[in-house]
Amino acid sequence: MALVKAGIVVLDCAEPEALAEFYKELLGAEETDVSANRIEIRSADGFRMAFRRDVNATPPSWPRPENSLQAHLDFVVDDLDETERGVVGLGGRPMEAKDPSGPFEERGYSDPSGHSFTLRRNTSPAPKQG
Known part of the structure; x- marks a missing residue:
């Protein structure tokens, strides 16, 4: 039996309303719990996020020169180019200009508050056509 019932990724930010709207649009999610200082959303596949008000929040520094690891989000997508256009249209900003090999x-x-995330597409084992 699990000791924990559920997990929620919580991002601190100065404006939880705006950041919740960004991720609601990105994930096709709905608000599930709203208070003065916290908004929680859930996507159709059950992924949960919350946004907590911190009036002193500052954007994380990423990537750090010393290449230290810090938390970020990974999202699996079908089409990187199409999703990138959507992310930028919602106020997100590209952080890396090249596609890594592998x-x-x-x-x-980064989202509008500066939290980092990655869009990832699983490549087919078959060679690229064209």
Whole structure:
């Protein structure tokens, strides 16, 4: 039996209403719990996020020169180019301009409050056509 019932990714930010709207649009999610200082959303597949008001919040520094690890979000997508246009249209910003080599195609972004996240597409094992 699990000790924990559910997990929720919580991001601190100065304006939880605006950041919740960004992720609601990105994930096709709905608000599930709203208070003066916290908004929680849930996507159709059950992924849960919350946004907590911190009037002193500052954007994280990413990537750090010393290449330290810090928390970020990974989202799996079908079409990187189409999703990137949507992210930028919602106020997100590209953080990395190149696609790294390897079994995944991925691109780094920051949300409007500066939290980092990655869009990742699993590549097919078959060679690219065209």
